[in-house]
Amino acid sequence: MSALLEVSGITAFYGASQALFGVDLIVNEGEAVALMGRNGMGKTTTIKTICRMMSHRDGEVRFADTDLAKLPSHKAARLGIGLVPEGRRCFARLSVMENLMAAARAGEWDFDRVADLFPRLAERRDQKAMTLSGGEQQMLAIGRALMTNPRLLILDEATEGLAPVVRQEIWAAINRLKQSGLSILVVDKSLKELSGVADRYVVVEKGVTAWTGAVGDLTDDLADRYLGV
């Protein structure tokens, strides 16, 4: 198994204030990794750095054997990083269909397949994204990331605000995506559901990778220490 994404020792700043102090993280081809940590510990910041929405200072981010340091965001995405961002960020004035088409790149994922995954989106295909319910927007954000036909799907709190049934569906879908060979990096709050999908956990605390290990290795002790559960 080879590393698809390799983040080593990155630091990152918002203006003068440092948010990341040394994050290490590896996602291998075909693997699903869960990035965990309490609120404000640097999960989203790490993801933004990977997607080149912000740049890191020290350390290195490599994806598919390419150093991302100098790449603009869109080039990183074209290498195969698909992002479902925190807070959804659907294009508010565009319809569901347009949101999806804006992202579309050739590959096996197309509108029909996304519609199979989320029938609700098909029902609402001409509705403006800003009038969708929270959960519908979440589905749209996932669908949109899939439309880019990524090699690595990054989900930042992708099930936030979803009804239990839908959440179960989405986890099932994520599982299927994983089965189909897609690599996945996921941030979520529900340990229970993560454990069903993830191969490994990476825990960040105060901007530093504090623990990495296989799912089974996260003892209750550790979970309490790092996640407060």
Add this chain to the structure above:
Amino acid sequence: MSMNRETILNIVLAALLIAVPVIAQIMGEPFIITLATKVAILGMAGVGLNIALGFGGLVSFGHAAFFGIGGYAAGILASHALNYEPIMTAPFEINGTTQMIVIWIVALIASALVALLIGAITLRTSGVYFIMITLAFAQMIYYFAISWPAYGGEDGLSIYVRNSFPGLNTLDPISFFALCAAMLGVAIAFSAVLIRSRFGLALHGARQNSQRMMAIGIAPFRVRLVAFVISAMITAWAGALYADLNRFVSPSMLSWHMSGEIMVFVILGGVGRLFGPVAGAALYIILEHLLGGMFEYWQLPLGILLLVVVLFARGGLIGLLAGERKHA
């Protein structure tokens, strides 16, 4: 408590604004005093606009309307007084005046009423729509002034002699400067206090998120309207002074170029900064007069300089010198 850089900068700016005309007076360069007076007055108009634009996020592209209303208040009252024609005879007689204080009060009241009316309509819109609808109202007033013959139309109205202020020879450049600088000081002090007050906090809030404002039980519309009126009044006050500086008013005070110019002062100096408008006005006017004498195509270097300032100085001149602000 140590002073932050912006405060120090503001003190330096204020000191410069006062020192330069004093030195000019000693050196016998009255025109420099006139220029400084212009900076003070247009800076004050900017201070007015800044309350709406900088603090309230209300980008008014029609503040020339208020500037002009102030100017015409001075022009009309003075011209009636000079010609000994009452403004109105029935049902009771109203006469013109050359007393600045009376003129200012009239300017403040008139602009407040107009701003209340314009604000009540325009504040229903937001963003670019607000920019344009304020422009629309200013343009209506502008075209009215151009084609209304009673007070000179496009030709404007001459006052001939500066209006008077008790205990001051307003015709003396340095005295008139002192008066304008003092009024600028009042306007700045007022906006400084305003912005730290409860109202100021509400105004900042209304700019950022009206949904949240309503949810906590504050009607953003009312907050904005009050800010708009206050802003208009200060600009009108500056307009009255500008009429006296030039001893002349004309519709050009009402034109969109004037609105744009006041806006440029504010942006150039630093939006939402206390001394921003003054710094912006000073820089612009100095450049205009330095370059204007040097080169026939002087607006070219002026444009390039402005562009450099926007591109490389975030937060305008004050932002460049004092560093970016942390938060409101």
Add this chain to the structure above:
Amino acid sequence: MFSLFLEQLLNGLQSGVMLFLMASGLTLVFGVMGLINLAHGSLYMVGAFACAVVAAWTGSFWLGLVASLMAAALAGALVEMLVIRRLYKRDHLDQVLATFALILIFSEGTRWIFGSFPLFLNVPEALSGTLTIPGGSQYPIFRLAIIVAGLIVAGGLFLLIGKTRLGTRIRAGEADREMIAALGINIDRLYTIVFALGAALAGLAGAFVGTTQSVQVGMGEPVLILAFVVIVIGGIGSIKGALVGSLLVGFTDTMGRFLLPLGFEAFFDPASATAIGSALASMLIYIVMALVLFLRPSGLFGTEA
């Protein structure tokens, strides 16, 4: 009287379409890219000057027209890459100041190169002359041609923005530039293209309009304000809105100038009627704009912000 009325209607339509040529580019840049571009009028001027110079040099209006498109698009692309690109993330107000500075640069630069006197540009041979319209009046062919050109542009833009993926992506970028980039779209290049396209439309308008008025420095400013009025009435970012707004302004202005003085003659002596009527006519479009925004705060076809 009937034929006069008809002719005035046609004039209103034509002046509306002419406005649309200008406003469409502005609404594209403004609505789609969220950029307040005061220098749009300067690009219009660039188009007119390019057309006038090339037409005088080669003797062909059509080459001038091509030149106007190219010059304005080039100027637009340059401006976008050198200046505008740094401003997307900034406040609208920084954009106002920067594009105001650009007006100064363009105007004085043009004056430096071409002098302070207006240039000559005339209607091409093929389109000069008049046509008899119903009612018997003569109507200039060129003005009819402008109507056709404007409608073609309107249709083309409508398809481009509303129906193509390029258009969708452009609109998505307005909502969230960072996000559209994270989806793998080169938003910088896309915006350069849009800006150049908007500029080219302005240049086209400049070339057309230049044939019927004076090609001189500062010609862009009055039209700029009008174009802003138009897109605000129509609703920012909406091509349909720009078209409807243009026509509304065109008709209002033309008919107001024509009918208001006549109307006031019913109440005043002719001299005052003309004076009052024309004073009101010059305010009319602003009154209409205020009224529209009063009733619909985000324009006729605008979406609530």
Add this chain to the structure above:
Amino acid sequence: MPEAILSLSNVTKQFGALRASDNVSLDLMPGEIHALIGPNGAGKSTLIKQIAGEIKSDSGNIRFGGRDINELDAVERSRMGLARTFQVSSLMPEFSVLQNVVLAQQSVSGKIFRFFKPVLSDASLIEPAMAQLERVGLADRAQMRAADISHGERRQLEMAVALALKPRAFLLDEPMAGMGPEGSKRLTGFLDGLRAEAPILLVEHDMDAVFALADRISVLVYGRVIATGTVDDIRGNEDVKRAYLGEEA
């Protein structure tokens, strides 16, 4: 039986062809947490907006504190003591965390049009505001810009702002969303105590929290209340399982 603080009868809202809330009737009793659950797009947030006065109902009646409030706008309803949080955080991004709360505090004091006295040295506003931040665990972030705190922290700030309003009823739209496991646990405990201060209409998808907290649960599907009852009633309801809970029941 005590009178309901908030009571909806036959409230309806139509968006084009879609009926987002359809003849909804429900009550919020003093001291209770009434959870409102339902699939995504069922109309929960729409209902909250209708109660808060952000959208006008097409028909039906809303009473609050013994008074019909149908004609009141959002501002007036808030002043009457209805405080709400937003599903997607809606804050003053440029304000510090503290200023966000102070602004709410000042609204409660009712004195907005004060032009002279400086607000940020006004202990009568700062102290209670700090106390609210303390309660939600954000005191150490007080001086950060709201835009610069993390997503979960913003959710906490939403809560603090609502608390500052000292309302007579809370409308909470997914307060747990975005909170980490630890945060959710803490917030659950916190809300449990809060119901004594004022009753809560709680929209939430986190079933652990709902089942732990709710006195009553109403289930909204396609704009209609299909069931109302205790936690056990709802857990056992087959319709609810199918439409919403899935395996979580």
Add this chain to the structure above:
Amino acid sequence: EPVKVGMITTLSGGGAGLGIDARDGFMLAVKQANNPDLTVVIEDDQQKPDIAVQLADKMIQSEKVDVLTGIIWSNLAMAVVPSAVAQDKFYLSVNAAPSQLAGKGCNPNYFSVSYQNDNLHEAAGGYATSAGYEKTFVMAPNYPAGKDSIAGFKRFYLGDVSGEVYTKLGQTDYAAEIAQIRASGADSVFFFLPGGMGIAFMKQYAQSGVDIPLIGPAFSLDQGILGAIGDAAIGIKNTANWSKDIDNDTNKAFVETFQAEYGRLPSIYASYGFDTANLLLSAMGKADVNDKDAFRDALRAADFNSVRGKFIFGPNQHPIQDIYVREVVKEGDVLTNKIIGTALIDHADAYASECAM
């Protein structure tokens, strides 16, 4: 006894052409005279009245000039002149000469070298009458100068006015007005549309196929803008107190040297600038500028060679002069004006009697 002149004129923006011509004409005369006692400071008023006022302040307070000149636009003149002459500076107008300054507001320190604003319009009225027109359509922008122009025209026009239209200042599309002209049944059109407005109107008029003859004051058909109107201008009659074919040696020399110096034909504004400078130089030769009365008398004597031939001031210190009718013609490739007659002889303005000087 050195003399310092402050010239405030429009050198930037859309109206710059006029100011540049006036300045170039003025400076040509200064250069030719090569009088070391004369210095000139020039500033750009940007066509804004407030800037003009401030420049006047600057020139008076800091530059300590003795004479002001250069203003093109009436509204700027109204802003500057009254206070300048009140401060005992001389003002010599190279163009703008509003009625207020000719009548009640006349001042011994104020001289108009060009004309009084109404003059050319009056001449157009006179010409329309003598050409036998009976139904004239009149049109001007809706601002004071526009209304003055129509009043001036009517003062000397004996026929009927078949339509009267005030357009918006700065208007660029005249289709609606042209339609009205076509429908009015007029036998002639008088229009006063300075600058770009006139260019736009004449181009559109030519395009519209309406062939009712146009009459206007020289402003819309002057050398600086004829090129921009193109052949559409050919044949249009316009009234002027100067033309490049006025037959005298001064004028011939002026036209030649101007063209040699600047590479273009002089415009009417250039001629005013040139005359103004020569008037000033003539007074400098006779009197000390610090002896105001003597200098004023020397100016009043107008003892210089004008490009217009004879030149005398009336009692209100505005010229009494012949006003010609010109027609636009093409000389080779260049459009220019040719005198075809005289509209008014020894014409004085209508306000002189109100002047208490």
